[in-house]
Amino acid sequence: xxxxxxxxxxxxxxxxxxxxxxxxxxxxxxxxxxxxxxxxxxxxxxxxxxxxxxxxxxxxxxxxxxxxxxxxxxxxxxxxxxxxxxxxxxxxxxxxxxxxxxxxxxxxxxxxxxxxxxxxxxxxxxxxxxxxxxxxxxxxxxxxxxxxxxxxxxxxxxxxxxxxxxxxxxxxxxxxxxxxxxxxxxxxxxxxxxxxxxxxxxxxxxxxxxxxxxxxxxxxxxxxxxxxxxxxxxxxxxxxxxxxxxxxxxxxxxxxxxxxxxxxxxxxxxxxxx
Numbered sequence: 001x002x003x004x005x006x007x008x009x010x011x012x013x014x015x016x017x018x019x020x021x022x023x024x025x026x027x028x029x030x031x032x033x034x035x036x037x038x039x040x041x042x043x044x045x046x047x048x049x050x051x052x053x054x055x056x057x058x059x060x061x062x063x064x065x066x067x068x069x070x071x072x073x074x075x076x077x078x079x080x081x082x083x084x085x086x087x088x089x090x091x092x093x094x095x096x097x098x099x100x101x102x103x104x105x106x107x108x109x110x111x112x113x114x115x116x117x118x119x120x121x122x123x124x125x126x127x128x129x130x131x132x133x134x135x136x137x138x139x140x141x142x143x144x145x146x147x148x149x150x151x152x153x154x155x156x157x158x159x160x161x162x163x164x165x166x167x168x169x170x171x172x173x174x175x176x177x178x179x180x181x182x183x184x185x186x187x188x189x190x191x192x193x194x195x196x197x198x199x200x201x202x203x204x205x206x207x208x209x210x211x212x213x214x215x216x217x218x219x220x221x222x223x224x225x226x227x228x229x230x231x232x233x234x235x236x237x238x239x240x241x242x243x244x245x246x247x248x249x250x251x252x253x254x255x256x257x258x259x260x261x262x263x264x265x266x267x268x269x270x271x272x273x274x
Contacts, residue, residue: 007054008065014050015069015098018043019091026130027084037132040090044097051102062109065102066095070117073124085128093121093137100140108148115144115153122160131167138164155189155270162187191266198259202229205252212245224249229256 004012022043064070073092096117099106106114122137138161145154166178166187181187185194206225210218228249 004068011047011051011098012066012069012095014047015066015094016087016091018047019094020087022094023085023087023090026090037136040094040133040136044094044101047094047098048101051098053102053104062107064110064113064117065099065104066092069095070120073121085125085130089121089124089128092117093125093133096121096137096140100144106144111144111148112150115141115148115157118144119157119160122164126160126164126167131164135161135164135168159186159189162189185262185266188266188269191263191270194259194263194266198229198256198263201252201255201259202226205229205248205255209245209248212248225252228253230260231257 022040025039069088070092073086073088076086076088096114099114118137118141122134122141125131125134125137138157142154142157142161145151145157162178163182166175166182169175169178178187183193184197185191202225205228206222209221209225229252231253
């Protein structure tokens, strides 16, 4: 392990052993969920129980304790057991948890480095279809970026966390609602996406209105279709239209009110965090 201290080498060996045992257990689960993740926490605590650094100060203030484990996880060799996720990736996650929860204080630079490692691990766990574990990694990264007041990185991890948590839900209404929230506005982290849906909604409602047999010029129909989205039309605006057309433009108006209200609420939230 090169110039790694005997203490770090010893802890790394324990981490690798616990990671291998946990990965073997994880691979036996068809749908690993919260209970298996709780078992992972047990392995982390087992390492932390014997994690007593010789000094509370780090030898290098701009580096992490287990960079060799993180490097090994980036391009892990295939395990002979053919597990769904290489044990090297789980060893990196376990090592990151030891650094995150351990007695050594992290500097601002180390917060960033560890957050980046968590993001990398989260991406690998997502590919391995372990969303609950990926959510743990993104949650940690998000917390570390928040400490450093890195709002952009925090939001990026927040979106990845929301996606991982959605994928971890059982098939049903909540999961589909989560997918819908992601498509519409990136779970609230990408409010600008709603503007695309605004254009799509106006186009759909206006297109339907043009198909209906209305006794007015197409230009008037287009104008009414565009303006109705910003505010529900009144009786005078739709007095000469059929009942179906009136209902169409009223529905469009209230759809626009809801869409724009959500857009501005998310936009204001983003502005206040800048």
